[in-house]
Amino acid sequence: MRYHGTMTQGIDTYSIEGLEGLVAELGQPRFRATQLFEWLYGHGASSYDEMTNLPASLRTELAAAAPLLLPEVMDKRISADRTRKYILKLADGELVETVGIPSGSQGGAGHERLTVCVSSQVGCAMGCTFCATGQEGFTRNLSPGEIVWQLLCVAKDFGKRVSNVVVMGQGEPFLNYDNCLAALRVINHAKGPQVGARHITVSTCGILDGVRQFGAEPEQFTLAVSLHAARQVVRDVLMPQIATVPLGELKAALVNYQRAAGRRISFEYLMIDGVNSAEEDLVALKDYCAGLMVHINLLPVNAVPGGKYNPCSEAYMYQWAERLAQAGIEASVRTSRGSDIYGACGQLKNMQG
Ligand code: SF4
Known part of the structure; x- marks a missing residue:
């Protein structure tokens, strides 16, 4: 589920279930959503490049589909x-x-x-x-x-x-x-x-x-x-x-x-x-x-x-x-x-x- 009503369409607009849906849309297994979540909100990653246990191709796809734009x-x-x-x-x-x-x-x-x-x-x-x-x-x-x-x-x-x-x-x-x-x-x-x-x-x-x-x-x-x-x-x-x-x-x-x-x-x-x-x-x-x-x-x-x-x-x-x-x-x-x-x-x- 994606959250609307904001002007950005970045990764920040996704709920926990939304991240699972996004990862599934990109053809990846569910555990990738958990890894992504941990990087974003457990480690506070500031870019997809930091997410070293995600395949490089997935990181590139994520950056295009849902940019990570920190305040x-x-x-x-x-x-x-x-x-x-x-x-x-x-x-x-x-x-x-x-x-x-x-x-x-x-x-x-x-x-x-x-x-x-x-x-x-x-x-x-x-x-x-x-x-x-x-x-x-x-x-x-x-x-x-x-x-x-x-x-x-x-x-x-x-x-x-x-x-x-x-x-x-x-x-x-x-x-x-x-x-x-x-x-x-x-x-x-x-x-x-x-x-x-x-x-x-x-x-x-x-x-x-x-x-x-x-x-x-x-x-x-x-x-x-x-x-x-x-x-x-x-x-x-x-x-x-x-x-x-x-x-x-x-x-x-x-x-x-x-x-x-x-x-x-x-x-x-x-x-x-x-x-x-x-x-x-x-x-x-x-x-x-x-x-x-x-x-x-x-x-x-x-x-x-x-x-x-x-x-x-x-x-x-x-x-x-x-x-x-x-x-x-x-x-x-x-x-x-x-x-x-x-x-x-x-x-x-x-x-x-
Ligand atoms: S942010 Fe200010 S104006 Fe808005 S509900 Fe709270 S106290 Fe009232």
């Missing part, structure tokens, strides 16, 4: 907190951002985690008013390989294995569902980057079809929802394009998701002073969580050039976390990683300056 790192910024943001240039010249976030103890071998925040689209159609990407508009979907290569690029630069993946960069992943799922299956694969399914999180602003489909997937991937307000009137201002999905309908879909998947959901809640952080917002949030198994991440809204929102104080965010805990709702205050290099939530905008 190019155009810019890299390193934050004071060691977060690294990359701007990658894709084969058609479009730019996309990805962020590598190390955490845990440094030096102690194997104890440091490396989380990669990948983008799923070039730009985004959702137009969230706190988000730099949303102000840019939508350009195109990323192919499965373009999503996986973001992770490989970060792993190579850090010189270590990626432990966690969050699909929280540019784009709304559930508006590019098939390519995202194909990418996650590669990322999770035993002969690929081998990131455990439970360590892979997809964040949606609330695309209902995606939530339904995701709940039926066999893998234990984690669902996160960018909630940011539990009062409709506030959410409609912050996230105007998803106003077509009322909070009540979203909740019904989340209840069904939990019934089907049996997994806990994360809510992301950017705390914005004077906008979504009043007492009535907290009350609405507690009500919204009733009947759901959730963990809430409270994050300070980040600075966006020309942006109009200011974050709540850390002390205030901890007060909310405590009040949520008193109501039996798990919540954590997350410090924003990489905000000094515009690599934090809502700041991704392909800025090189």
